Amino acid sequence: MLEQQYLGTSSSEKKTFGISTQHYTFAVNAFSQLVQELNPEEFDFIFRETTVSEVINDVKCYKSEIGILYMNPFNKPTIQRHLREANLVFTELFSVSSYILVGKNHPLASKKEIQFRDLRPYIFLSFGKGEFNSRYFSEETLDILDHRKNIRVSDRSTLFYLIHTLNGFTTCTKMIDKDLQGEDIVAIPFKTDEDFFL
Structure with missing residues (x-):
């Protein structure tokens, strides 16, 4: 679809394109590569990091051509129902494993593998879920677990700052970008x- 829309048109035409995604550094990286490869003379692109419900709504309302979100066995029935209601289709890009992100000085930073019991004393940092505020609309792969200490934020910079200052942790899919997250993570x-699908 992208090749048809952008590579098959005159380079003098102004290009417009929107992507809505959960807060994934690999998506930022892919978007940057896309812009560099297309290299249009004029463009008006949108890259929006937001909640699951807004990713779905953005694509449904044509604010974005593509939405990027993840599903797991816990949230899959709910997400698929919302996609069907919006007349959208989920196309799996790949399956991923879950990782824990901590600061390099965190007490767990030297572990080779982490289990849930290891995380109990620490603060779980996650992104807000938007209007539905449901675990089914979480973007963190382990939000379905019952964490004793939680802080929800709305942007990546705050999340990484709190990882360092509060010895907190968050979850990711290992598809992280050191340029965006730094060497201290x-x-x-x-x-x-559990399997997770993007």
């Missing part, structure tokens, strides 16, 4: 049998 495999 460590990704450690989380021991789980």
